[in-house]
Amino acid sequence: MRTKWHWMLLLLVAGVLALAAGCGGDDDDEGTAGATSAAETEGGGGASGGTLVFAGASDPVSLDPALVSDGESIRPITQIFETLVALEPGGTDLVAGLAKSWEVAEDAKAITFTLQDGVTFHDGTDFNAEAVCFNFDRWYNFTGAAQSASASYYWQATFGGYAKNSTENEGLGESLYASCEATDATTAVINLTKPSASVLGALALQAFAIASPKALEEFKADEGTLDEDTGFQPTGTFGNEQPIGTGPFKLESWQVGDRLTLVRNEEYWGEKAKLDKLIIRPISDNAARLQALQTGEIQGYDLVEPQDIPTIEGDSELQVLERPAFNVAYVTINHKVKPFDKLEVRQAVAYGLDRQAVVDNFYGGRGEVAKEFMPPSLPGYADDVTEYPYDPEKAKELLQKAGVTLPLEVDFWWPSDVSRP
Known part of the structure; x- marks a missing residue:
């Protein structure tokens, strides 16, 4: 409403995040398998391997980062895809992502990105400047249902219009995006129609994560319909079966209403994930999420109800983590x-x-x-x-x-x- x-x-x-305080082990049984403890999560240390089961409030809408803005979709998307720039963990300063460095033109109408070397997508294709430009041109050329504000909200909020605005979007006017140039394999230049101080920071949003061009085309990422309640509903398979990015995890399976399973990307270009597997289960009821944590069905969930915090803090097997x-x-x-x-x-x-x-x-x-x-x-x-x-x-x-x-x-x-x- x-x-x-x-x-x-x-x-x-x-x-506020609720976690099992000590879930160590060497088994592969779901719910107990070597899950990182809260202390390990905070400090970045701890053993590798195992499975972590986490509860979300609902299923994702889609796993296509460009066409969603809800938190339940962004949670797994963040593990599968990466952006050119990122935010410092726990802060708001920009740090390197798929781009190891960048330079803003003196007139603030162009940003030149120098890309990381040796990065591949989950399908084995190369991440390079052409892939970056393919993604930007894809967003700019959205049509139909993909132009809905409930789908490409962050494009509209950051860049405004599209190559050809729909009748409903005529008020968006000219896009801030002008073009993308791949000057060589590791250099991409984003050209703007006017100066902007906000675009660089906005590119840390998961909406601007870079996907495999091959997968986007092969699995018909842009084909879909608009549902007034849930937003863009893909009819292709990219957004629900074949979301191909460069991230530390990749999709193994997604049973809507039951679980979404991610497995470690063994070919990841950066520091590899410690977990073998991450399972995200949709549990809409707050009380049911707490009960699942208490019984060991899950090892963590967020959006904790304030009245549940004393109960969690009173259990030596559980721990509450707070973010600023x-x-x-x-x-x-x-x-x-x-x-x-x-x-x-x-x-x-x-x-x-x-x-x-x-x-x-x-x-x-x-x-x-x-x-x-x-x-x-x-x-x-x-x-x-x-x-x-x-x-x-x-x-x-x-x-x-x-x-x-x-x-x-x-x-x-x-x-x-x-x-x-």
Whole structure:
């Protein structure tokens, strides 16, 4: 369900991951096989081998990185595919990915990437500058269902239009993307129609991961239909059977509704994965995920319910890992709906919300009151924004000034198809 009206309740929510604290072993039985412990995950050490079973909230929509934006799809996609640039683990600084270095032109209208040597796709074909340009030209030339915002959302957000915009996308205008040149096997130049300071960082998004040109064509990646609820539905087999990238894992099988199985890429160009196998199971119910962790059916899951954290922390066999607060939970206002068309009413709502109480009581204290939509860790964060501290008396004064009497009936709309705190 789409949000109909919102107000600005901003909360930075910490990412919480529940893991079995000690799942070591040498067996290959699913659920117990040499899974990395939480301590090993944090430190990067630990033994190699075995299988890790992780629970997601649902099945992926597709394994084609260019045509999805949901977290459940991106989870396995991140293991199968790689981007030209990446983010430093745990941070927001750009580091080398499939490109070992890059240079932005003085006029900021071109980026030259020097690519890693000796990289191959899972199908044995070479990763090179021509493959990079093939992928960029593919995205630029999307047509039909692939041009839907629910499919190629990140292309639209980063580059705008396509080579030929559909009638629905005429408002996107000219694309920021102009062309891609493979000047030699390890050098690709991305040309832009105008200067941009944001494109380089955006290329770390999985939507811009590089796929095998051979596989994209052979398995008809761009053929599909648009489902209003789930987005782009491929009719070719690339997105659900043959997702071919360069990553440390490759797809072994995907039984929709049961499990998605990844196996280690033994030909990986970088440091090889420690696990032999990674299984991702869709378990939509939060309580069922916790129970599966407690019984050993899985070794980890994320999107932990705040009320479940004390239970997990009280079990010596389990461990909670926290990532820095990054997601912003918010409620916004539709200012076209009366009486929220009045500034005083919107300000009253802001003053009337005890956001710290929400952090403490709903999120179990794992989070912080946000000042704006950007987390402090991201470039562009501004500390000097207007703040609205909790002040119910001020809220009442503003409502009175606006001529609004309480109680006031308000319609709330919220997403009901997500599984997260």
